[in-house]
Amino acid sequence: MDSKLSSASSKEEQSLSSGRKHGGWISFPFFIGMVGGFSLANAGIVGNLIVYLIREFNIKSINAAQIVNVVSGSTNLIPLVAAIVADSFFGSFSVAFASSCVALLGTIILFLTSTINSLKPNPCSNDSSIICKPPTGIQYTVLYISIVLISIGFGGSRFTAASLGANQFDKPEHQGTFFNWFFFTFYVASGVALTGVVYLEDNLGWALGFGICALATFVGTVVFLLGYRFYRVDELRGSAVLDLGRVFVASVRKWKCNLSSRVEDYYTNTTTSHDVMVQMLPPATLGKRFRFFNRAALITDADLQSDGSIKKSSWRLCTIQQVEDLKKIIGILPLWTSSIFLATPIAIQSSLTVLQALVMDRSLGSHFKIPPGSVLVIVLISTSIFLTIVDRVLLPGWHKVTGKSPMPLQRIGVGHVFNVLSMVVSALVESKRLKLAHRHVDMSVLWLFPQLVLVGIGEAFHFPGQVTFYYQQFPQSLRSTSTAMISMLIGIAFYLSTALIDQVRRSTHWLPDDINHGKVDNVYWMLVLFGGINFVYYLLCSAFYKYDNV
Incomplete structure (x- = not known):
């Protein structure tokens, strides 16, 4: 770097x-x-x-x-x-x-x-x-x-x-x-x-x-x-999010209209410098991708005044650019949903790891104890190290072998794999810890480090990969929203993790207040199953996705 x-x-x-x-x-x-x-x-x-x-x-x-x-x-x-x-x-x-x-x-x-x-x-x-x-x-x-x-x-x-x-x-x-x-x-x-x-x-x-x-x-x-x-x-160019809503409403209002094959029949609004860029775009509205929304930019008789000029009605007629912006968002959503359960196991693991550390042997020598909240620093350290390795070694090496840089979705896919591996290791370690706890033997907190290292390696791949992917693929008018998409899915993941933990507590005896009398390892095995299913879903979504602006 x-x-x-x-x-x-x-x-x-x-x-x-x-x-x-x-x-x-x-x-x-x-x-x-x-x-x-x-x-x-x-x-x-x-x-x-x-x-x-x-x-x-x-x-x-x-x-x-x-x-x-x-x-x-x-x-x-x-x-x-x-x-x-x-x-x-x-x-x-x-x-x-x-x-x-x-x-x-x-x-x-x-x-x-x-x-x-x-x-x-x-x-x-x-x-x-x-x-x-x-x-x-x-x-x-x-x-x-x-x-x-x-x-x-x-x-x-x-x-x-x-x-x-x-x-x-x-x-x-x-x-x-x-x-x-x-x-x-x-x-x-x-x-x-x-x-x-x-x-x-x-x-x-x-x-x-x-x-x-x-x-x-x-x-x-x-x-x-x-x-x-x-x-x-x-x-500022107005409410870009509101523009997406206008495209949807205009499309619904014209759902009975037949689409035209002529570019001239679609609204470009070349009166502003922003929309001059629209004319340089290929006539994507004539393609087959989400054709229903093309109607929002279709100029009909109802959109014309008596002198032939276009009526100014943003909820009935939208520009080609606005239609294309909505299409991009819709195309990204399946991949975005696949990332929600990529973050959910990490959210659950971060909470359970602190609870595990509280009941484990945290001594390093005879005078120092690792604070339970500090255990999660292993994720940050491993991520920081692998961010450097990825940027200075793996990405240049990939470019030398293949002649091109890896796409963001490939980096995210690697992160999925390491995430599932981390949950497998977490389940195995917790199973061993419970056996020792039942014999009144405290396992060293150092046994939690391998699973946290795997999470960190995964984050070094999928976190920057996702931010880069959304920033490059989102419309220019939604650049701030694009970088917030990764944050939003993490937030949903934490809420989902709260709901899952609550449901597990209601349905099973895996998570009592004293986890030494529970089965936290079963929670991790459940995450392994869900993570594997989610990875298959991600592969299907990425296989059908077509990059824009690359």
């Missing part, structure tokens, strides 16, 4: 010297500074939130896992709403900056819950005669307000900033390099949080750890704001 960054940087500097004042690599450090601070804060809070809820708010383990899944789901669903607002109304910078301020407020309130005793219940005692009191209504309210603000803030800023950062570059290879470094910074900063910050929270106090998270959020917000004068801000 270093060679790519240096060569790309020199080209962008030449561009700047020739007179361009916005965009390019000069804006790069500000985005990296923002994502570094926000990733450290988010991981330092959410990564250890289960332990905080159990130890400080006296919430039972499975319930705490459910709450964290909802938090993670919300954090990953908010980006879609933020992206739609950014694309349609306020722009990426305004939405990202406003979200940053909300995140800062949320981290400050959470910090206060760790420092003010009246905002949390009294800690539980080892004395069984003392009742462990749950939080009061006010304590729950303050806690949930901080969690909601954190979910909205971090969710609304991360992927909106990613889209804004990619928009600073014109060449796809520069955009790809930006995404690689963006996610590399994300994983490294999150890894630092899940080791250093989580260790401070568990050993030196939650106030210190959450205080660092609040400071990191503040620094990230300031750095992002300082780079504003270097950013290239795209012009």
